Amino acid sequence: MTSETAWQELKGALAEVIPDERLIDDPLRTLAYxxxxxxxxxxxxxxxxxxxxxxxxRVLSECRARRLPVTFRAAxxxxxxxxLTDSVxxxxxxxxxxxxxxxxxxxxRLQPGVIGARANQLLAPFGRKIGPDPASIASCMIGGIAANNASGMCCGTAQNSYRTVRDLRVILADGSLLDTADPDSVSAFRASHGELLAGLERLAEQxxxxxxxAEKIRHKYRLKNTTGYALNSLVDFADGIEILKHLMIGSEGTLGFISTITYDTVVDEPEKAAALAFFPDMGATCRATIALKQAPVSAVExxxxxALRSVQDQPGMPDALGRLPEGAAALLxxxxxNDAAELEARMQAVQRVLEGxxxxxxxxxxxxxxxxxxxWKIRKGLFPAVGAVRETGTTVIIEDVAFPVERLDExxxxxxxxxxxHGYRDAILFGHALEGNLHFxxxxxxxxxxxxxxxQALMDEVAQLVGVEYGGSLKAEHGTGRNMAPYVELEWGPEAYELMWEIKALFDPDxxxxxxxxxxxxxxLHLENLKPLPEAxxxxxxCIECGFCEAVCPSRDLTLTPRQRIVIAREMARLEALGEARTAEDTTRLGALREDYRYAGDETCAADGLCSTQCPVGINTGDLVREMRHERAAGMAGIARRIGRHFSGATRLARGGLNAAGVARSLLGTDLMSKASTGxxxxxGDRLPQWSPALPRSAPIRVLAQSPSGDAHREKVVYLPSCATRIFGADHQDDETRSVMEITLALLDKAGFEVILPxxxxxLCCGMAFRSKGQFEEASHKGRELNRELLVASQNGRYPILCDTSPCTLQMQxxxxxxxxxxEPxxxxxxxxxxxLSVTPLEERVAVHVTCSSTRMGLADKFVGLARACARDVVVPAEITCCGFAGDKGFxxxxxxxxxxxxxAEQVADCSAGYSNSRTCEIGLTEHGGIPYRSILSLLDRASRAS
Structure with missing residues (x-):
């Protein structure tokens, strides 16, 4: 047991080089992270x-001095x-x-915090990609991909990290750094760590x-295999540097830290086709798999x-799934x-292989x-399908084994x-058939x-069956971890197992x-420290706590992600459920979690719903946060009601505030205004909003007073300007001086529409401003008001309704x-x-921000396509998802x-302007992008003329 003094000394020593905000030991974040x-x-x-x-x-040095274990964590x-760790x-x-x-x-060349899908995005212009393609590639990071030797559906064993690594920068347990791409670094390392390299070379000779x-090792790696260390490095290489490099792949952070990895990339063939083939039984399915092993296929799932039954009733699934007899199976x-002709030839080759x-x-x-x-949605939806129907309080376990493919059916x-x-009749089976890799x-x-x-009884029998009787892999691609660590010796045998311990001792003797x-x-070990999943x-x-949601969350680098918000909500529910059985320590912990959750879980949640687009079971964590806000907002219901009943006056007051801020800005200047607002x-106590240099002028509401043209030949459209565009006008520094309302009306007139205003x-208000704060009753009231007026204006839906703000449109839909x-726009x-309209693309480089609501409505491609129709060069900044302005949270x-x-700002620095479809989002984008952001309708208006 490490003393409290040692922990305080460690934190004090690290504080000399690392700011306090990056040294985290409070109950909420240690549990969440x-x-x-x-x-x-x-x-x-x-x-x-x-x-x-x-x-x-420095962290490794200070931990080593106090003999404190360290675990590295990517996504x-x-x-x-x-x-996981209970240490550092x-x-x-x-x-x-x-x-x-x-x-x-x-x-x-990639650092470990790069998300796998981002690496492929960077390589796409070259027609290349990284070899590994795990199902979690949109969320997992390169560090985890390499440290687990993750593979995936098309990767097989030929394109995993072990086979495609070119070079590494590695930090070892003693703090030493090796860059295998740098001859000077290699030479220095040979001099300083000759004993380590000699030890590895000795093990290779052995x-x-x-x-x-040697034959056993080669056999094991003909299969997908991530059980234990990469012993194939001992038979594939003789030089200590090469052995070290390849041992780091799949070492799960137990031998060192990969600070950079250089991959040899692989061809990303652009032409794609797929067939969903149904077979009467598993025997025929496996025979087809063996035959396809020699065919020019990219994947066979x-x-x-x-498994098919678990998804057959989901929207969009083929009717054939429901008609399959019991015992049937499928191959995707x-x-x-590289081109259509090659694709056609390969499809015909597959058809020939399947004959008979x-x-x-x-x-x-x-x-x-x-x-x-x-x-592919069918295939990728199998794991979450089980998670969605499991009993509350249970977890979902996915076992990951590989058989020799010739014995797959057995x-x-x-x-x-x-x-x-063993009573697991709800288990489903799927996997990467070409590699004999099965997931249960x-x-x-x-x-x-x-x-x-x-x-335990199940795992004991599975380990004996797969690892011993069939000579397969107990972990084909998910890594050994804690789950399979007790069975490594059973699969590999004592001789190989002792080699692994020798490897560990060479790298990490302590x-x-x-x-x-x-x-x-x-x-x-695999039965200890089991995660509680209480009803919350x-x-x-x-939620299965997979973390797929985290990459798109705007607060992921600030406080918590959706997964982490759920983790804390579950822990608070667990502690609350203890009731009188709660100890004094539990009570203190619960109080601390509640207090810290208010900021980390609630105030910094944009509640944008993007998490639901990545969640395997469709959870919108924003709904949870809004429910919590609703419970706390009961005392403010009266104020919300008064604002809702006098909404026109409230928007007038907001425009007046903008005018006053504009006057103050002209008198004080931007710098002094910012300092005064910050002070x-x-x-x-952070109760007053923060003034932003991007705060725009007030919107000229008078433009809505225009009279219809009365042209009976014009097609009609109902135009609903959102409350945001009725308040916020153009930016003070922007060349585009028109408000969104002025731009929209001009564009509709140019296109020959007759505009109907409710x-x-x-x-009018869609209610989102109230709903986001937990004021559900007033949100519903405003929604009913709006619904009534829009039915009248559109003649019960006869005419389409254009709202100029995307988030409001999603709310109304x-x-x-x-x-x-x-x-929406x-x-x-x-x-x-x-x-x-007649559109001539502008000779400009412009940026596009696809709002979270546009993503949720499936409009990302249309958004970019519209921009590219209007400008020659369009930039979509990478890894910028929701802007986090979230209505008024930007203030x-x-x-x-x-x-x-x-x-x-770095990604849009050479753009003339940015375009989006939410006026409040555009305020934050302008401030942090360093260029003016406007409505996408402004870009279309500038690039078009009447046909």
Whole structure:
């Protein structure tokens, strides 16, 4: 047990080089940041966020001096418990996202904080991609991909990190740095660490000199295999540097820290087709798989009948899924080519291979992007399908094994029988068939008596079956972690297992790097520190804590992510449920969590719903936050009601405030105004809003008083300016001096539309401003008012309705009468304005911000397409998702907006202007982008003329 003094000394020593805000030890954030996607829980004592190699070396040095274990953490999407600790957790932040394209895309150098999908985005212009393609690639980071030797659906064993790594920068347990791409670094390392390299070379000679062991190692890596260390490095290489480089791949942070990896990239063939082939039984499915091993396919994904049944009732699924007989199975066959002719030849080759194998339907390939995407949606939806229907309080376990492909049918049958024999009849089976790699997914509880023992009995039998009887892999691609550490020796045998311990001792003699991961002498490690998943709220109880939501959350670098908000909500619910059984320590902890959650969980949540677009089970964590706001906002209901009943006056007051701010700005100047606002906000305890230099003029509401043209031949459209565009006009510094309302009316007139304005327009509001603050009753009231007026104005839905603000449109689509055709600027401009206008693209480089609401409405492609129709060069800043302005949070919680838009200015520096479809978002984008942001309708208006 480490003394409290040692922890205080560690934090004090680290504070000399790392700011206090990056040394985290409070109850809320240690629990939140220490949670990963596995079914284990350990709470770190200290979370450290070093932003450079030098800082990380200092952390390792100080921890080593006090013999404190350290665990490295990337995105935390790992499933086997390898990113957990109750000691020091090193978490990657913004300082680890650098990248460089090498050799015209033939290679790419990446820091560990880069998200996998971002790497492929960078390589796309070169027709290349990284080899690994895990299902979590849109969320997981390069550090985790390399440290787990993650593979995926098209990667196989030929394109994983082990096979495609070119070079590494590695920091070892003693703080030393090796850059394998730098001859000077290699030479220095040979001099300083000759004993380590000699030890590795000795182990290689030992392995290569033992024919039986060498053959066993080669056999194991013909399969997908992430169980234990990469012993194939001992038979593939003789030089210590090369052995070290390849041992780091898949070492799960137990041998060192990969600070940079250079990948040799692979071809990303642009032409794609897929077929969903149905077979009468698993035997025929496996025979087809073996035959396809020799075919020119990119992926072959196996799905059993239970797996298909789990998704067959979801929207958009093919009718054929529901008609399949019991015992049937399917293969998703993916074929790719560099051009249409090559793709066609490969599809025909696959058809020839399948001749003579019975199928339930004719195998037909599709090149249609929508159908292709649907097929992959079926495959990728299998894991969450189980998570969505599991009993509350249970977790979802995914076991990841590999059989020799020639024995796949036997292995499937034996494994299925094993699961059924232990009572796991809800398990579904799917996997990467070409590699014999199968995933079994099943719900598992640990709270009821006998459940832990049942799980242990299952795992013991699975390990014996796969690892010994079939000579397969117990972990094909998810990493050993804690989950399979007790079984490594069973799979590999004593001789190979001792080699692994020798490797660990050479790199980490004090056993301080991620101890108990990969190697453990504890036979029940996989049954300890199991994660509680208590009932918290029906809105989020189906969360499986996978972390897929985190990459799109605007507060991810500031406070908490959606997953982390749910983790804390669950812990508070668990402590509350203890009631009288709660100890004094529990009560103190609950109070601290509630207090800290108000800012970290509530005030800094944009509640934008983007998390639901990435969540496997569709959870919108913003709904949970709004419910919490609703519970706390009861005392403010009267004020909300008065504002709602006098909404026109409230907007007039807001415009008056903008005019007053404009006068003060002209008198004081921007710098003095900013200082005065910051000081006043600080004195108020952050209750006063923060003035922004991008705060615009007030909107000229008088423009809505124009009379209709009365032209009976004109097509009619109802125009609803949102309350935001009725308040906020043009930016003070922008060349575009018209308000959104003026631009919209001019554009509609140019396109030949007759504009209908709803009655009492100044009083109308969609209710989102109230709903976002938890004032659901007033939000519903304003929604009913608006619904009534829009039905009248549109003649019960006869005419489309254009709202000039995207988030408001989404709100109305969700809550108003289905007869109303609600369109926001992008969809209306793309579908209704472009066909009526003559557009000449401007010779400008412009930026586009796709708002969170546009993403949720599926308008991202239309948004970019519209911009490209109007400008020659369009920039869509990478990794900028929601701007975090969130209505008024840009004024009241400005740090959220600043954090969400960090890095925007660099990406749009050479753009003339930016365009979006939400006036409040544009205020924050203007401030942090350094260029004016306007409505996308302004760009269309500038680039078009009447046809």
């Amino acid at each position: 220490g949670t990963d996607a596995s079914f284990y829980r350990l709470v770190p004592r200290l979370v450290v966020r070093p932003e450079s190699e030098a800082e990380l070396q 935390g999407t790992s499933l086997s418990g390898q990113a 957790l090193i978490q990657l932040g913004r300082g680890w996202r650098d990248h460089a394209i090498l050799d015209d895309g033939q290679a790419i 392995a290569q000199g033992n024919p039986a062991l 196996l799905m059993d009948r239970a 066959i993916d074929v790719r080519g 194998i019975q199928t339930l339907e004719v195998v037909t390939f599709t090149r249609d992007p929508a159908t292709y995407a649907l097929y 292995g499937v049958l034996a494994l299925t029988e094993t699961f059924h024999r 997914v099943f719900p598992q509880g640990f709270e009821k008596p006998g459940e832990v023992e049942r799980y 056993n301080l790097l991620n101890p108990e991961v990969i190697l453990s002498r504890n036979p029940t 709220d029906p809105l989020v109880d189906k 006043a906000r600080r004195l108020s 009655e009492m327009i100044g009083h 969700e809550y108003l009468d289905e007869r109303l055709e609600m369109l 992008v969809s209306f401009a793309h579908d209704h304005l472009l066909p009526r 009241n919680t400005p740090e959220l907006n600043a954090s969400a838009l960090a890095g925007l």
